[in-house]
Amino acid sequence: MTARYTLHGFFMSGPAYKVGLMLTLCGEAFDYVSVNLREGQHKTPEFLALNRYGQVPALVDTSNGRSLCQSGAILDYLADKTGQFGGATLDDRLRAREWLFWGWDKLDAPIYRLRAWKRGFRQFDEAQVAMYEAERKAALDMLEKWFEAGHVWLAGDQPTIADIDLFGVVVFADESGDDLTAYPAIRGWMDRFSALPHFAPPSTLLPPESRKAV
Numbered sequence: 001m002t003a004r005y006t007l008h009g010f011f012m013s014g015p016a017y018k019v020g021l022m023l024t025l026c027g028e029a030f031d032y033v034s035v036n037l038r039e040g041q042h043k044t045p046e047f048l049a050l051n052r053y054g055q056v057p058a059l060v061d062t063s064n065g066r067s068l069c070q071s072g073a074i075l076d077y078l079a080d081k082t083g084q085f086g087g088a089t090l091d092d093r094l095r096a097r098e099w100l101f102w103g104w105d106k107l108d109a110p111i112y113r114l115r116a117w118k119r120g121f122r123q124f125d126e127a128q129v130a131m132y133e134a135e136r137k138a139a140l141d142m143l144e145k146w147f148e149a150g151h152v153w154l155a156g157d158q159p160t161i162a163d164i165d166l167f168g169v170v171v172f173a174d175e176s177g178d179d180l181t182a183y184p185a186i187r188g189w190m191d192r193f194s195a196l197p198h199f200a201p202p203s204t205l206l207p208p209e210s211r212k213a214v
């Protein structure tokens, strides 16, 4: 089977998971190419031709030869191409994108960086760790308040790319610090999200090795 999309990612990458999650929730089978960050495969000329920033994920749309990078931009592109998860109304679309930009600013950095620090991939001094821990708490508090207020999803009454994007961060929260016991409303949203058709966790979507679409 020839898949329309090829995702280049790494098995531990949160941003690559977001893209794999979007594809799978949209019912799009995709070929997966494992880019070994530990061996520097993301800095080779071949990979830089796909993603000038030298980062995973990169997504190739074989129907038109486009290679796309930056997970938020890729989610936006896939929403456009599939007609799914973009937001039902203009207000929902705007709200979804507000959450995307907020996420990159406030949520992704502390959670991904603390996770990398805990796994020994990045080194921070005590003051930096304390700063990320405070940022992590502030961002999770913000999300908790949103769902505590009775919102079912982040933008409108259906899941959008905002939910996909932020789920792709919060799913790693327990690896970045305490589990989410103190955040029942976030956990409720995660349960709703995990019950969506075709949902798959990071371990299933991003294997350590490359694989063809099935």
Ligand SMILES: N[C@@H](CCC(=O)N[C@@H](CS)C(=O)NCC(=O)O)C(=O)O
Pocket: 010, 012, 013, 014, 015, 016, 037, 042, 054, 055, 056, 057, 069, 070, 071, 072
């Ligand atoms: N803003 C980027 C972040 C991507 C990113 O941080 N990727 C990491 C892996 S999780 C990476 O490739 N790191 C290697 C590097 O930056 O050199 C996106 O959303 O795609």
